Amino acid sequence: MAESVLMRNFPRPNSHTLPVYREAGGYGAWEKARTMEPAAITEEVKKANLRGLGGAGFPTGMKWSFIPKAHTGPVYLVVNADEGEPGTFKDRYLLERDPHALIEGMLIAARAIRCTLGFIYIRGEYVQPWRVFSAAVREAYGAGLLGAGFDIVVHRGAGAYICGEETGLLSSLEGKKGWPKIKPPFPAIKGAFGQPTIVNNVETLCCVPPIIERGAEWFAGLGTKTQGGTRMYSVSGRVKKPAVYETSVSITLRQLIELAGGVSGPGRLKAVVPGGGSAPILTADEIDVTMDVDGLKNAGSMIGSAGVMVMDESVSIPEALLVLARFYAHESCGQCTPCRESTGWIYKMVHRLVEGHGRKDDLDTILDVAKRGAGTTICAFYDGAVGPYISYIEKFRSEFEALCRS
Amino acid sequence: MTTPPGAASAPVTFTGAQLLEVTRLQRLYPDKRGALLPVLHMAQETFGYISLPVEEYVAGLFDLSPAQVHEVVTFYTLYFQQPKGRHVVAICHNLSCTLAGAKDILARAREKLGIEPGETTHDGRVTLQSVECLCACEAAPMAQVDDRYELNLTPEKVDRILEGLA
Numbered sequence: 100m101a102e103s104v105l106m107r108n109f110p111r112p113n114s115h116t117l118p119v120y121r122e123a124g125g126y127g128a129w130e131k132a133r134t135m136e137p138a139a140i141t142e143e144v145k146k147a148n149l150r151g152l153g154g155a156g157f158p159t160g161m162k163w164s165f166i167p168k169a170h171t172g173p174v175y176l177v178v179n180a181d182e183g184e185p186g187t188f189k190d191r192y193l194l195e196r197d198p199h200a201l202i203e204g205m206l207i208a209a210r211a212i213r214c215t216l217g218f219i220y221i222r223g224e225y226v227q228p229w230r231v232f233s234a235a236v237r238e239a240y241g242a243g244l245l246g247a248g249f250d251i252v253v254h255r256g257a258g259a260y261i262c263g264e265e266t267g268l269l270s271s272l273e274g275k276k277g278w279p280k281i282k283p284p285f286p287a288i289k290g291a292f293g294q295p296t297i298v299n300n301v302e303t304l305c306c307v308p309p310i311i312e313r314g315a316e317w318f319a320g321l322g323t324k325t326q327g328g329t330r331m332y333s334v335s336g337r338v339k340k341p342a343v344y345e346t347s348v349s350i351t352l353r354q355l356i357e358l359a360g361g362v363s364g365p366g367r368l369k370a371v372v373p374g375g376g377s378a379p380i381l382t383a384d385e386i387d388v389t390m391d392v393d394g395l396k397n398a399g400s401m402i403g404s405a406g407v408m409v410m411d412e413s414v415s416i417p418e419a420l421l422v423l424a425r426f427y428a429h430e431s432c433g434q435c436t437p438c439r440e441s442t443g444w445i446y447k448m449v450h451r452l453v454e455g456h457g458r459k460d461d462l463d464t465i466l467d468v469a470k471r472g473a474g475t476t477i478c479a480f481y482d483g484a485v486g487p488y489i490s491y492i493e494k495f496r497s498e499f500e501a502l503c504r505s
Numbered sequence: 506m507t508t509p510p511g512a513a514s515a516p517v518t519f520t521g522a523q524l525l526e527v528t529r530l531q532r533l534y535p536d537k538r539g540a541l542l543p544v545l546h547m548a549q550e551t552f553g554y555i556s557l558p559v560e561e562y563v564a565g566l567f568d569l570s571p572a573q574v575h576e577v578v579t580f581y582t583l584y585f586q587q588p589k590g591r592h593v594v595a596i597c598h599n600l601s602c603t604l605a606g607a608k609d610i611l612a613r614a615r616e617k618l619g620i621e622p623g624e625t626t627h628d629g630r631v632t633l634q635s636v637e638c639l640c641a642c643e644a645a646p647m648a649q650v651d652d653r654y655e656l657n658l659t660p661e662k663v664d665r666i667l668e669g670l671a
Contacts, residue, residue: 173535185599185638216535223546223583224595224639226652252533257542258582260637274534274541274567276580292535335601335642342643376600376638406642408601422600426637432580 104309104321104329105302106345109196115231117238120199126244128308132207135311140211144307146315148327153179153263153300154375154403155479156326156392165287166212166295175296176209176217177272177286178304180232181256181263183222185376185426186406189331189343190301194221194228197305198235202244202251204304207311209249212297216250220268223256260430264478265298267432278434279478302331322348326391334359336372336409348391352381355390356409364411370495371410374403376423377483379490380416401486416495417453417502420487424449427484437472438481445469445488452502459503462492517552517562527566538567541577545584554585582636590625590632592670594618595649598635601642610646611635613660617667631670 108114108123120126132140145160166174178201182190193201205217221229233253239245254272261267262277269291271277290296306328310318319327326348332355335341339360346355352373362368368383373390379400381388388398395402410419428446433439445465451457469488472481492499519527527544531537544563545555552559555578557571564574578584596602596611611622614633618626622635641647644656648663655666 182640183638184640186601186642187638188640188642191640222640223581224649227654254539255543255546256581257545257584259580271542272539273536274538274577276577292539294535333642335645336604341601341645372600408604408642410604414604419600419603422598422603426599429637 102321102329103345105193105197105200105305105331106343108200109192114196115198115235117199117235117242120197124312125199125308126203128310128312129203129206129244132210132311135210137211137213140207140311143315144211144310147306147310147318148315148322148325149303149306149310149318150326150392151300152302152306152330152405154184154377156402159299159303162287162299163208163212163297165285166297167288170295173216173294174212174214175291175294176205176212176214177265177269177291177296177298178205178217178219178301179263179265179268179298180219180221180225180228180301181268182225182301182404183260183263184404184406185423186333186335186372186408187375187404188333188335189405191225191228192331192343193301193305194225194232198232199239200305200308201232201301202235202239204307205251206244206249207307208297208299208304214297215248216252218252218254218272218291220254220256220262220272222262223258229253229255259432260426261432261478261480264480267478268298269296276432278432279480281477323389323391323394325393330405332390333404333406334409335407337363337411337414338409339363346390348389350390352386352388352390352407355407356386359407359409362409362411365413367412369410369412369414370416372406372408372487374401375406376408376426377401377486378403378406379486380494382494400490415453416491416498417449420491421446421449421453423484423487427480431480431484435476435481437475438484441468441472441481442484445484452499455502455504457499457503459500461503462496462499466492517556517558519547519551523547523551524566531567538569541567541569541574542581545574545578549584554588556586585632588625588629590630592630592651593632593634593649594667594670595634595636595639596622597637597639597641597645597647597649599638599642601638602646605645607646609660610648610658610663613663614648614667617664631667 113119141163149159151157259277262271266280267277286296332344424446427442431442469485473485530540560574561571564571625632646658647656
């Protein structure tokens with residue numbers, strides 16, 4: 100297990116408070132970053148191979164560098180704390196146990212992109228994380244860390260998975276329903292309130308202070324060739340010790356399941372969702388993959404938000420798909436026809452299959468509809484739904500067929 | 506059902522202090538409309554739920570049409586368009602919770618309260634919901650009870666929690 104970077108302060112009593120964070124060396128990276136040129140900060144983050152940890156895995160330093168150099172108006176930093184991907188709970192831990200690490204990461208990122216106003220969008224259900232983070236922001240204002248060139252507005256969402264999609268989040272932050280926006284223009288060119296905006300995930304920004312403090316080379320060395328650092332894996336489902344585990348991104352899925360105590364229940368593994376509900380499922384034979392962005396991509400799945408859900412042999416795959424199909428039908432924002440219609444109808448069809456009233460044709464109909472719709476919508480939500488539809492049916496087809504009327 | 510505070514008959518207006526808070530929130534954003542979600546949260550706390558008159562009132566504070574506020578209110582799950590119970594019990598039914606027995610948890614709550622998800626008990630005490638992932642899967646099955654997360658639920662624990670709601 101790699102050293103603890105993101106969770107380094109969790110064992111300290113009152114780790115969420117400023118004095119404890121300071122005692123542990125907190126805000127030292129910010130002191131250092133204040134003396135650095137903005138471009139040098141971005142360069143360091145690029146060299147560290149930090150990739151977005153919210154889902155898309157985009158290189159963070161490169162994203163920062165997309166802010167137009169000639170822009171003279173305001174630039175905004177927006178933290179995506181709208182954690183909602185099924186099976187993911189890491190950002191909740193960071194907000195509650197190390198909020199100052201996030202504030203420090205925001206300060207440094209803001210300097211890199213020449214931004215004076217940052218927003219954090221916290222999902223509405225996260226009342227306790229919102230309270231703890233807001234208290235930390237007040238502490239930071241009291242200590243003069245905020246309000247001296249950079250301000251933070253803490254914003255609460257109101258319940259909608261789609262607001263975790265970065266342009267849906269921006270619509271919501273602007274006081275509208277959370278409809279994603281057509282890209283381009285990308286947020287770095289035209290984002291919140293029409294201004295260049297960088298949207299980063301909580302965990303991504305929490306990586307920034309250690310990178311500045313200990314150097315890009317050290318951080319890059321913790322991971323794989325194409326992705327630096329450690330990350331926090333949320334492991335749940337049928338494992339003996341469900342919890343959040345921080346390890347190098349070079350760990351394999353098999354090792355991670357062992358770290359979480361191994362499979363619970365009858366003892367034999369059936370399948371794993373490796374990167375949150377939207378990640379294509381892996382069978383028990385496919386778990387020798389490394390848990391970095393490219394490792395999962397090469398295995399035909401995705402690391403997404405690193406929410407790992409483990410299923411043992413007693414789990415019904417059609418019933419698992421039904422749970423996710425209901426989720427996508429409920430959370431589709433309704434803007435694009437292929438997504439709105441397909442998620443609703445596929446949910447009804449999977450429901451019919453699980454109830455024992457399905458036909459064998461239904462499976463091919465679902466696969467056909469899923470494959471046709473992929474890539475035809477404004478945002479990645481529908482592509483995220485298609486991954487489970489296709490992979491669950493193709494990899495466990497006999498289980499679905501056993502439910503069909505002959 | 507008992508009449509919740511702020512039901513249709515009560516006048517829909519914020520206090521002077523609340524109006525100052527609305528202005529403060531609006532100034533935090535480059536465009537004051539950014540404060541719409543926070544102000545709707547305030548309105549729900551004050552009036553109990555977001556009725557059509559509340560939508561109209563909030564629209565006036567933002568120079569928006571009632572329809573513009575309505576499309577926001579109806580988009581999000583945390584805004585109630587009907588009176589809700591004094592407590593809201595939202596049981597997660599997503600994958601990790603289902604793998605840990607969420608169906609039994611929901612069944613117990615339905616039986617104990619005598620209502621289905623989306624309904625409120627006749628005495629106005631509890632609104633029951635069956636909701637998507639609340640991101641506490643390490644402690645599945647779980648539920649949100651008002652502001653708090655209740656973790657590692659068992660049917661017996663559900664009984665105790667429901668009995669404790671006044």
